[in-house]
Amino acid sequence: MQKEIIIAGFGGQGVLFGGQVLAYAAMDNGLNVTWIPSYGPEMRGGTANCTVVIADREIGSPLVKNPPLAVALNLPSFDKYEEMLAPGGTLVVNQSMVDRAPKRNDIHVIFVPCNEIAEEIGDRRLLNMTAVGALLTALPEIKLEDLEKALENHLPEKHKKLLPKNFEALKRGFVHAQKEWDKVPA
Amino acid sequence: MPKELWKGNEAIAEAAVRAGLEAYFGYPITPQTEILEYLSRRMPELGRAFVQAESELGAINMVYGAACTGARVMSSSSSPGVSLMMEGLSYIAGTEIPAVLVNVMRGGPGLGNIAPAQSDYNQAVRGGGHGDYPRIVLAPASVQEAIDLMALSFDLAEKYRMIAMMILDGSVGQMMEPAEMPAMREIRRRDYEWAVNGAMNRERRILTSIYLNPLDEEKTNLRLAERWNEVKTNEVRYKEYFLDDAKYVVVGFGTAGRVALSAVREARAHGVKVGLLRPITVSPFPYEALNQLTGQVEAFLVVEMNAGQMLDDVQLAVRGRVPVEFYGRPGGVVPFHDEILDEIRRLVSGPLAVSSNPRDSWLTRMYRNLKIAVP
Amino acid sequence: MTTDNLVYERPEAFTETPTHYCPGCTHGVAHRLVAEVLEEMGVVNKTVGVAPVGCSVFAYNYFDADFVEAPHGRAPAMATGIKRVLPDRVVFTYQGDGDLASIGMGEIVHAAARGENITVIFINNANYGMTGGQMAPTTLPGMKTTSSPNGRDVETQGYPIKVSEMLSTLDGVGYCVRRSLHDPKNIRLAKKAIRAAFETQMRGLGFSMVELLSTCPTNWGMTPVASMKFVAEHMVPAYPLGDYKVSDAVKQIKVQG
Numbered sequence: 001m002q003k004e005i006i007i008a009g010f011g012g013q014g015v016l017f018g019g020q021v022l023a024y025a026a027m028d029n030g031l032n033v034t035w036i037p038s039y040g041p042e043m044r045g046g047t048a049n050c051t052v053v054i055a056d057r058e059i060g061s062p063l064v065k066n067p068p069l070a071v072a073l074n075l076p077s078f079d080k081y082e083e084m085l086a087p088g089g090t091l092v093v094n095q096s097m098v099d100r101a102p103k104r105n106d107i108h109v110i111f112v113p114c115n116e117i118a119e120e121i122g123d124r125r126l127l128n129m130t131a132v133g134a135l136l137t138a139l140p141e142i143k144l145e146d147l148e149k150a151l152e153n154h155l156p157e158k159h160k161k162l163l164p165k166n167f168e169a170l171k172r173g174f175v176h177a178q179k180e181w182d183k184v185p186a
Numbered sequence: 187m188p189k190e191l192w193k194g195n196e197a198i199a200e201a202a203v204r205a206g207l208e209a210y211f212g213y214p215i216t217p218q219t220e221i222l223e224y225l226s227r228r229m230p231e232l233g234r235a236f237v238q239a240e241s242e243l244g245a246i247n248m249v250y251g252a253a254c255t256g257a258r259v260m261s262s263s264s265s266p267g268v269s270l271m272m273e274g275l276s277y278i279a280g281t282e283i284p285a286v287l288v289n290v291m292r293g294g295p296g297l298g299n300i301a302p303a304q305s306d307y308n309q310a311v312r313g314g315g316h317g318d319y320p321r322i323v324l325a326p327a328s329v330q331e332a333i334d335l336m337a338l339s340f341d342l343a344e345k346y347r348m349i350a351m352m353i354l355d356g357s358v359g360q361m362m363e364p365a366e367m368p369a370m371r372e373i374r375r376r377d378y379e380w381a382v383n384g385a386m387n388r389e390r391r392i393l394t395s396i397y398l399n400p401l402d403e404e405k406t407n408l409r410l411a412e413r414w415n416e417v418k419t420n421e422v423r424y425k426e427y428f429l430d431d432a433k434y435v436v437v438g439f440g441t442a443g444r445v446a447l448s449a450v451r452e453a454r455a456h457g458v459k460v461g462l463l464r465p466i467t468v469s470p471f472p473y474e475a476l477n478q479l480t481g482q483v484e485a486f487l488v489v490e491m492n493a494g495q496m497l498d499d500v501q502l503a504v505r506g507r508v509p510v511e512f513y514g515r516p517g518g519v520v521p522f523h524d525e526i527l528d529e530i531r532r533l534v535s536g537p538l539a540v541s542s543n544p545r546d547s548w549l550t551r552m553y554r555n556l557k558i559a560v561p
Numbered sequence: 562m563t564t565d566n567l568v569y570e571r572p573e574a575f576t577e578t579p580t581h582y583c584p585g586c587t588h589g590v591a592h593r594l595v596a597e598v599l600e601e602m603g604v605v606n607k608t609v610g611v612a613p614v615g616c617s618v619f620a621y622n623y624f625d626a627d628f629v630e631a632p633h634g635r636a637p638a639m640a641t642g643i644k645r646v647l648p649d650r651v652v653f654t655y656q657g658d659g660d661l662a663s664i665g666m667g668e669i670v671h672a673a674a675r676g677e678n679i680t681v682i683f684i685n686n687a688n689y690g691m692t693g694g695q696m697a698p699t700t701l702p703g704m705k706t707t708s709s710p711n712g713r714d715v716e717t718q719g720y721p722i723k724v725s726e727m728l729s730t731l732d733g734v735g736y737c738v739r740r741s742l743h744d745p746k747n748i749r750l751a752k753k754a755i756r757a758a759f760e761t762q763m764r765g766l767g768f769s770m771v772e773l774l775s776t777c778p779t780n781w782g783m784t785p786v787a788s789m790k791f792v793a794e795h796m797v798p799a800y801p802l803g804d805y806k807v808s809d810a811v812k813q814i815k816v817q818g
Contacts (some may be wrong), residue, residue: 033191035191035362058447061444061445061522064522065522154191202712208646209646237641240667240671243635244638244667250635251641252642252646253645253648259642384607386606390626392628394612394621396630416749496743
């Protein structure tokens with residue numbers, strides 16, 4: 001088993017942390033995992049992304065050109081990763097930040113209004129967690145509870161008070177995505 | 187100890203601490219600054235020495251001074267910074283004292299960029315600094331390997347009174363992977379018979395790299411060469427993947443090696459008998475392992491994140507008996523596995539000739555693949 | 562020989578190595594003063610010296626103490642490394658003006674700025690001695706050297722650097738003075754300063770440096786006597802002797818002898 005995931009968006013959207021939560025959950029499940037950011041000037045503003053590879057064997061390349069799974073939190077990322085996604089792959093898109101329909105019909109595009117959901121929960125910074133929650137609908141190796149446990153185990157103590165809201169964001173994203181999948185013709 | 191998710195650079199810093207690092211001297215440079223930052227907090231916390239030097243020149247000479255006392259010390263830097271350190275490395279080599287340096291390589295020459303590259307292979311392996319000296323160079327491909335090789339670097343440096351350098355590209359430094367940290371080793375300052383620390387109850391000692399009499403310098407050079415023979419005999423390390431029945435072998439170190447692993451696996455899934463040899467010590471280089479493989483394989487493919495540096499060493503091992511082909515992405519570009527897969531397919535479909543310079547055909551392919559005009 | 566009329570003997574901190582310095586060169590005097598001070602303080606066996614590149618590259622041959630030999634200009638960085646892992650040892654560098662004020666300017670300034678508890682003996686003889694008398698940062702305006710054959714032209718070759726004045730502006734410096742070695746009275750004053758500098762280090766009061774105006778008769782093309790006179794008449798006016806920085810804490814030190 002090996003799955004590759006790219007999470008992309010603007011700097012400040014929690015792209016890197018979103019990937020780290022997945023990495024923690026994979027590690028806690030006894031899997032191998034790599035998490036690698038695009039580093040450099042884009043660290044501050046601009047477009048940020050990270051690649052997470054999860055496998056049950058030694059991981060070769062930590063980077064992937066055509067991932068089967070991706071999360072696009074803004075329009076530039078949607079444009080880029082819709083093109084790059086492997087056929088049959090799943091792309092979670094932050095509907096709050098895009099204004100167009102998908103172009104490809106050989107991939108699954110799951111729209112999630114991440115910003116709105118996060119604002120409803122009361123913290124806009126949680127938009128990354130709603131997207132990661134949604135992604136789990138296409139990543140059966142990691143369960144919602146795994147992510148919750150990962151947050152609980154690895155979130156710094158001072159952020160622990162944010163746990164319930166993080167859990168809610170993950171769950172709302174997951175549930176929303178499940179409904180989207182139901183709309184996909186079998 | 188349970189696994190934790192470690193970022194490469196921070197893992198290296200903590201691994202050094204646990205190996206008994208007594209003092210760190212460094213200067214900020216991307217993509218390794220996390221090592222300096224981590225140790226700026228961690229070392230004082232443990233009552234150990236940390237100095238942010240005025241330059242890489244300053245840093246390496248602080249390492250030189252502290253290493254002369256027999257303390258376990260290190261610095262870390264990235265390509266342009268390491269160039270500045272070459273003076274100090276040469277002196278350290280000439281003085282025959284142990285020192286450890288980490289180079290988190292970036293694209294070059296010049297200021298280059300901060301993206302992952304393996305462009306300093308020749309500088310690390312062939313010398314870089316002036317004079318005739320050997321050095322141990324280790325090339326980790328993962329965070330766990332970087333942790334393990336960090337401790338080994340100190341042990342080897344001290345065992346052979348030699349520079350041990352760890353070279354990794356920026357992606358290993360920036361990557362997070364689950365890894366297990368070794369337990370904290372006690373600091374044990376050994377009173378080496380050469381250490382300069384005040385002539386209490388013993389004859390005074392001098393540590394110098396100057397031998398005005400050429401015959402004395404020659405003796406020193408011979409001694410270094412003899413010690414290097416020991417290193418070559420005892421310390422060659424590499425990892426093999428699918429080599430038992432391999433007809434084709436990919437050779438790559440560090441990140442290029444692990445990207446190649448993905449390509450090799452996919453080729454295997456399509457029935458291609460291809461394997462991978464990933465050198466862990468690039469100095470001493472696994473010449474003998476490659477020599478042995480030469481009897482079994484039809485061709486080698488060298489993959490690097492540079493314009494063909496380790497390629498020379500593979501050619502030295504293979505000695506023209508079978509074709510050696512090359513694929514490189516220099517300048518800070520990490521190859522994707524499908525590029526290497528294409529190269530494996532090219533090898534298999536042949537025909538290949540033994541070429542004295544595989545770089546030429548690689549260059550032609552690069553211009554074609556990148557769709558840019560040959561200047 | 563009885564000790565009653567003993568006026569001169571080799572300090573115990575010296576080895577029996579015959580000098581390689583030129584006749585009339587004051588390196589020997591400076592070495593001797595350092596040796597005497599270390600001996601009087603009883604710290605020879607806990608001293609680590611750092612020799613430079615230059616005429617005094619072989620300084621380590623003369624001192625009966627542990628020594629390392631630094632790359633050109635890097636002695637303060639090496640001394641930093643040594644002192645940081647051996648804080649209870651006495652660590653000093655011995656550097657010439659090419660070494661300290663030209664190629665090693667970065668290292669000396671930052672060691673001083675960090676307030677490293679090391680002592681620097683700085684020999685200013687206004688030229689590069691070992692390589693045969695080229696212009697140094699300290700060469701006087703108009704002074705002829707092998708690389709300023711018509712005399713140092715400040716328009717194209719710049720002005721001398723006054724190191725003691727410059728370093729004395731740094732807060733990390735505990736003790737920074739300039740002395741001269743051109744006559745017995747000044748030599749006595751120089752020794753007192755060297756003692757004060759090492760006392761500064763012993764008490765952890767920061768960076769200490771003694772700049773010593775020195776001769777280079779061979780490269781200056783002068784007799785030893787003429788070169789002493791040159792120091793008095795030309796070097797001292799250009800590089801005024803004095804205490805450039807003595808921190809309040811260092812002022813409290815009572816130096817015996």
